[in-house]
Amino acid sequence: METMLLSKELELPLHLEMRFEQLHQQGYVLMHKEICKSLVRNDLDIEKVFNLIRWGIDG
Structure with missing residues (x-):
């Protein structure tokens, strides 16, 4: 299983942000x-x- 960690400072393209x-x-x-x-x-x-x-998961 892979884990994806996204920082609040990271700006994703809108389509990726919606998918996430x-x-x-x-x-x-x-x-x-x-x-x-x-x-x-x-x-x-x-x-x-x-x-x-x-x-706890969201931090």
């Missing part, structure tokens, strides 16, 4: 798709857990 954002969103959909929410503790808000993961 599309792939970024698809990645989050896939991340949530197969997770069994019943395995998460009842005292945790699952959406907050997902947001913490997303914030």
Whole structure:
């Protein structure tokens, strides 16, 4: 698997920026798709857990 790291200072052509954002969103959909929410503790808000993961990935 390859990893792509883009700095905020890097300016992409518009078509690449749009494609990157599309792939970024698809990645989050896939991340949530197969997770069994019943395995998460009842005292945790699952959406907050997902947001913490997303914030950790986004930096």
